[in-house]
Amino acid sequence: MQLRVFPDNILEWLALRLKLVPLPLLHAQIFPVVSKAVLEAVDAGIFEAIEAGHGSAESIATACQLHPRATEQLLGVLTSMRYLRFRRQTYRLTRSTRKWILAQSPDTVRDLAIYNNRVVWPWLDQMGHYLRTGQGIQYHDSFGPDEWDLYQKAMNGGAISEAREFARNLPLSANATRMLDIGGSHGQHSVEACRRFPSLQSVILDLPGAIEKAAPLLARQGMGKRVVHQPGNILSDQLPDATYDLVLMSSLAHHFTTEQNQEVIHKISQCLRPGGIVVINEFIRPNPQDAPELVGSSTDLFFGLTSTSGNWSVDEIHGWYRAANLLPYKILSYRAIPGRFQVVGRKPF
Numbered sequence: 001m002q003l004r005v006f007p008d009n010i011l012e013w014l015a016l017r018l019k020l021v022p023l024p025l026l027h028a029q030i031f032p033v034v035s036k037a038v039l040e041a042v043d044a045g046i047f048e049a050i051e052a053g054h055g056s057a058e059s060i061a062t063a064c065q066l067h068p069r070a071t072e073q074l075l076g077v078l079t080s081m082r083y084l085r086f087r088r089q090t091y092r093l094t095r096s097t098r099k100w101i102l103a104q105s106p107d108t109v110r111d112l113a114i115y116n117n118r119v120v121w122p123w124l125d126q127m128g129h130y131l132r133t134g135q136g137i138q139y140h141d142s143f144g145p146d147e148w149d150l151y152q153k154a155m156n157g158g159a160i161s162e163a164r165e166f167a168r169n170l171p172l173s174a175n176a177t178r179m180l181d182i183g184g185s186h187g188q189h190s191v192e193a194c195r196r197f198p199s200l201q202s203v204i205l206d207l208p209g210a211i212e213k214a215a216p217l218l219a220r221q222g223m224g225k226r227v228v229h230q231p232g233n234i235l236s237d238q239l240p241d242a243t244y245d246l247v248l249m250s251s252l253a254h255h256f257t258t259e260q261n262q263e264v265i266h267k268i269s270q271c272l273r274p275g276g277i278v279v280i281n282e283f284i285r286p287n288p289q290d291a292p293e294l295v296g297s298s299t300d301l302f303f304g305l306t307s308t309s310g311n312w313s314v315d316e317i318h319g320w321y322r323a324a325n326l327l328p329y330k331i332l333s334y335r336a337i338p339g340r341f342q343v344v345g346r347k348p349f
């Protein structure tokens, strides 16, 4: 996926073609403001206020306890980014905003935006330090209860749109019974997998701080004993031998070093039943020689900053599989999430 600048008229088109538009100024001046405007608007409840019928800048500002003039400026940005429409002196939400942002929408990414606003945004200031030292933040070691709570809700919001597609694509045999979801947090992937495969039960292995805050999110899904949490740490825990038909690691490999991933894949290989599958569900690091891909490359840098790690290539993941006597099996892409793949390996019979 690319972020492109679209001209509004033929003169702008020509200026872009002739390289007269200073695009780095857009990235350096406009994009940070746009990002922060969206995050603050979500966090302040601007979109819910508009949905509730507040249509003027003044009324929205009052509802959200914001300054009227500052709110008008924020609404200007949101309108130019097509989050809002302004007609007959009234702001309204676009369909896309209703679907992706409103708290009551089943697809909402609201909690991810709130986490990014309150927890992640200050981290970006540390990018220079990361670039100089290669040392990232390692937030799993330092979060307090409030941050764990915002984090787990954010991961839940981020996974909603992919979990159903993940389960639909799973190349699992219909009589599979046992799943292990390492770093599975809220459990969206386990829940959707168990809904698709009626004999399947899942254990979600995650850090204790995560489980404390993820438990109510999982409980909302009403899966009872079919999807349960187990506190632990995959880097230090042992797994039972030849037990699982499916082991999932979704968005966890990007927190670990090569050696840690290699070690974890060895444990996974041991705990799979013959014919069982492992899925690493991740953004894949694009090869610089291939077509540019913004999602994979920007998350790579982001995970470097947050975890002293990053995205991995399919070749690297296949290398871990082979070293643990697993066979590379399938590579499945997502229809609506660019740069993200299920890299599937299989334990031979």
Ligand SMILES: C[S@@+](CC[C@H](N)C(=O)[O-])C[C@H]1O[C@@H](n2cnc3c(N)ncnc32)[C@H](O)[C@@H]1O
Pocket: 140, 155, 156, 158, 159, 182, 183, 184, 185, 186, 205, 206, 207, 210, 232, 233, 234, 235, 249, 250, 251, 252, 255
């Ligand atoms: C980015 S979240 C991914 C959550 C979920 N799997 C998803 O795809 O939405 C990473 C999860 O891995 C957990 N985690 C991090 N280090 C872990 C470890 N050493 N052992 C088990 N879980 C870990 C975190 O607590 C968090 O819930």
